[in-house]
Amino acid sequence: MPNPRKRHAFIVSDRTGLTAEAMAHSLLSQFPGIDFNIETFTFVDSTDKALELVRRCNLIRTQTGTAPLIFLTMVNDELREHFNQSDTEVFDLFHTFIGPMEKHLGVKSSHTIGKSHGVKDEKAYTSRIAAVHFALQTDDGMETDHYGQADLIIVGVSRCGKTPASLYLSLHYGLYVSNYPLTSHELSSRELPQALLPFRDKLFALTIDPFRLLQIRQQRYQGSTYSTAATCQREIAQAESLFRSHQVPYLNTTRMSVEEIGAMIVNRTKAHNRL
């Protein structure tokens, strides 16, 4: 008997599958009552690979009574056809829009394989790599004499998520992002650290729920003053008060993923994607 609360889903792409994955997860998250077993198949770029997947679909249908949902982003028409001809429900994330776009724009599409994640040009690639190296070089308060080059300087208490956010912003948007940890001592002074004063316009602060911070700190440094509830509460209270009194925009990251933090910072600072 098929169980309607349990379903298989295949994400299938002839390239990286990144777009298909993001879209499929977003769509599937709209059906929280169903437990999806999601498998991703990337670089499905030959008839053999496509037919192998169609066979797997059929096997799952035989075993469970329902075929997997297939989320497809495939540029190659011939390979797409193998899935359309199979007896499964195909959500063609890419091609669904190509026809209407051709009609609207009055030109045929090129049917070339996913350029969106390719190297647009070498200049963009190089500046992105340079941005990553800049983020590493100026991670965690290092080399503050390079702040003149920074697009953004992320500040916050230790372990509130500055480093992942900086790296994500550099990798994804090509931004030059430094991060500076506010120490207990600096927080007690109620003043912005000297190194940051000339760059107030570049500052963006992260904050976090003190209890969540405590959990994170305890995972690595159990037993030190640094990872007590009192320290976490005091540091967060002082940090938020400092951000308010110096008009540093800040974001509470407690329930956010790195992608959300990154997109939110770009949205709020109007930092320009350098790519």
Place this chain on the structure above:
Amino acid sequence: MPNPRKRHAFIVSDRTGLTAEAMAHSLLSQFPGIDFNIETFTFVDSTDKALELVRRCNLIRTQTGTAPLIFLTMVNDELREHFNQSDTEVFDLFHTFIGPMEKHLGVKSSHTIGKSHGVKDEKAYTSRIAAVHFALQTDDGMETDHYGQADLIIVGVSRCGKTPASLYLSLHYGLYVSNYPLTSHELSSRELPQALLPFRDKLFALTIDPFRLLQIRQQRYQGSTYSTAATCQREIAQAESLFRSHQVPYLNTTRMSVEEIGAMIVNRTKAHNRL
């Protein structure tokens, strides 16, 4: 007079817009003959913001003779309606599939705002952050005594893209990725470095076109032996020969973006997404 070779495109989302951006860029890249002016609007989560965008569309139509194409990922039905009622071409990347999915699955969708980029659960978030810290800790040949914990160890000559690939894999897939630079001296010995020998199964190598490597190295270290054509050519030839003789799988990254490199490594090593 409208110019059919120049068009505006708006990417509009009530959340991060990351999925919408990836999809829209992928779709637009299929029309290389048209010069698109692409603007992204994220966190469009109120009637005011939606109506402001509809006004911008109308203004562009008045000025250029054609309205922008709108690529929409919006969960809120009311806000979506503002765009559907406007006189522009809307490609509703998200909702287009929700109806057919509801029909196929036999249940209504929850209409909750994009969970896909949210923190799925705290455990996943924590392991991703831990993965980033592991990548930083074992970047560039540091702390090789932690290789036991690594899912993957990326090897290659200096400046072939190991660090961005490692960080991307840790951020995006939650993998524990170290990277180890092969020095000129190690390459001449034709042997795998001692530190790598116990972990041969975890090795994945990157290589790059020597001329491209030369360009990258010259940008930072002009004038040194390190950044001469002869050095780049010799190092790459020796590295590739080393990878072949020790059966280390390798990838030429010359024309690839960080996302492609990451997805390709996961595809080829079958490394499991830890998230």
